[in-house]
Amino acid sequence: MATSKLKTDRPTYASDFIASDVERAVFLGNPVLDNMMTSLIALGAEVWSNRRRMKVVEALLAEKGVTAEMIETYMPTTEQDAEWQKDRDRFIDLTYSPLLREGDLPVSAAFTRENK
């Protein structure tokens, strides 16, 4: 039997329970792939959370006179444009460079101590 992970001195009325083994489930043939999917969905929740907060900020700004149209039609300066593109490229590199990796060594491969 499992018990709640919350530690408190207050009475809680929670009892022991039978924990699911879902954390051990492998649907995609490789637990790493399973973990990546969970991670990707969690990332989606984080990204959406930021976008939704941005909508709140824009709504509040609109109340203060900064309208959605002003944001939509804002023209960055040349300097801003260059800085933002650098930032965009950093973002893309961090996010998608792993897709270029061509791994070919099995995890059990012997350590040869030679450059390959």
Next chain:
Amino acid sequence: MLDRRSLFAATAAVGSFVGAAFSSRKANAAASAHTYVNGTPAGDVELRGSKGRIERLPTLDLESKHDFVTGFRTFHKKFNRPASKRIEKLLEEKGLDPKGKYSMEQVNELVEKDPLVQMSARTWISNQQITWKILQDHFHENADDYIAEMEAADNVGPGTLELNPDMEIPKYTKHEIHIQPGGYVGDEFAGHIYHYGTNSFYVGAIGDNEQDQIHIGVANRLPLPEDGKVKRVLVMGCGTGQLTTAMAERFPDAEVWGIDVGAPMVRYAHLRANDLGVKVNFAQRIVEDTKFDDGYFDIVTSYIINHELTQDASRAMIAEAHRVLRPGGYFYPVDFRSGGDTGRAYGQYRRWWDHRWNTEVWSREYHSLDFDGEIEKAGFTMNKETKAALPGFGARHAVKKA
């Protein structure tokens, strides 16, 4: 918008309603010495106000993440058609009828290594895990405030709360149904987590339930007993009390009870009913042994509970409902249509991983039970004319013979 705080303050002054049927309640000791600050119960945690009947989730980030997982559930329905076609193709390749009926085991073996079908299952389960995690993390991180809120409400009316910490909890109820962490009995905030988490279940399935629309609809569609008399109502396995509260709103002069095995569930149900200003009595008891007198109730109902019970527990619940109903009263358990353990391949596979990995532990037992037949065997007369109180679900209007 309902002014929940005003309602709470006004109704709390009435004190603790004490039902006549039961004497061992422990948490509802008379009117409490509860204190109020500007008409709001001390300790009331309502950081971002309410939207109609529901307290808004306490942070914008949590609300937005909850919004995401809700949207993802709706998006996930797009897997259904291609995954179904894929399974049919796999059946054809094996020389089997793609439109035939199969058991869960047959289909599971067939699709175990299919990437599309498994991606469908994986992403659904991952989204479900995230749904629970974001909620549990918040309530645990702010546990003291939320426990204090429940403590402040435990002994306050208009309704009552009975907790039985020494009660023996049946083992079959201790599972993490829907992979909700701790299940219904093992987490202090099972009620909080269940209420908000399941709101995302409804969207894209049978409709929005944030304002308890589904439960209110069920309460209003349930029939009256033939003589029209409704003095006492029982909701078995009441969970967070949404149907119980809706029944009390439909029958404001009736004595309405909700019982559930999970103390955290009825504790939250009581907190919420009080917050809505509705007089309901909640008790931690089991459906097999409700402790009420014979013939006490006019209506006994339940909401999607039987597929979470063993067959034996369902039979015991039916017998108990029969015992506590008065002649002419009725039992109306709302749940899925049951029967049959074979079906079209994709449906069987959905049912399989829902059972195995969404921890619907007892759903297979339920679907292999002739539930309507069991109700009739217990001595009820089924009124076959009554429509389903929850459209698309089973219609079981079981009248106790006069």
